[in-house]
Amino acid sequence: MNRQSQAAVLFLLGAALLHAGTTDLYLRYVKAGLRPLLLAAGAVLIVAAAATVWYERRRAGEEDDHSHPEPRVSWLLILPLLALILIAPPALGSYSATRTGTALQEPLAYPALPAKDPLPLSVVDYAGRAVYGHGRTLAGRQVQLTGFLALDHDGTAYLVRMALNCCAADAQPVKVALTGDLPPVLQPDTWLAVTGTYTPRQSRDPVNNGPIPFLQVTTVKPVATPKDPYDESYNN
Known part of the structure; x- marks a missing residue:
């Protein structure tokens, strides 16, 4: 050339x-x-x-x-x-999430939560408070999380947000397992706004054995893909 x-x-x-x-x-x-x-x-x-x-x-x-x-x-x-x-490629989705272990880490602090009902939280924030904070700041609260749906090989439904340090090349999933009032048909990669309550139930990620908290679901609503599909609150 x-x-x-x-x-x-x-x-x-x-x-x-x-x-x-x-x-x-x-x-x-x-x-x-x-x-x-x-x-x-x-x-x-x-x-x-x-x-x-x-x-x-x-x-x-x-x-x-x-x-x-x-x-x-x-x-x-x-x-x-x-x-x-x-032809812009889509953001990372359920294929990557189910093949990568959860990247959840213990947060440095648990800031006070506003008095909203339902309380909007990121997937990362809810997961950290549920696993490492043992749900103390979530007890008795209705929370709303937004993420895309991923299904494990055994049919377990996860609400996922890919967390960034710098760029998509280092993106890793943080997963919240869903239980309770779920739609009969679940399509992977569908973006959802999920409202529910904290439950102490947890499981282990089948990929890296990391902790995955559950959310007791009360309502589920499909939403449009956000402009920024990644969660930058992780490890900032």
Whole structure:
């Protein structure tokens, strides 16, 4: 691939990063706090592409160009970039969740909860309070969790949120098992708002033997996939 082709690839890569960073697409790959860096990287790549084109044109004007044509197959390198722009892959879902052990860790503290009914909590927050706080801050409260549905090989239903440290490459699931008033038909990867109450019942993750708390379900409502499908409250 000659310099002009390299400049074209740099430009397309920069444009793809800017496209992702100026829309919600980037949230499928990295945490929200990295957006400025993503936009800066895209801008730098476009500037580098422009500088490469300028340099090559200047050099061509000063000397004869004896370069040989490059194989056209090298242009196939831009296909992944076009796929990123035109066909965005979905966020990680139930397939990854059922094949990866729960990443639940003991929280550093249990902040006071607001007096709301039902009380909206993240999957990570509920799981930490239920397992390591033994439900002391959850007793007698109606809580509402939002996540996607995953089904274990034995049919156990989990409400899951993938937790991020940095990007989708290090995403790990935190799971809450569901019991009680569940719909007769459960479709994996369906996003749900689940209302219920704390129960001391727990199980062990079949993948890594990590703790999984249960939620006693009272109502289940399908919801749209959130703009940010990952839970960034984990290990921040």
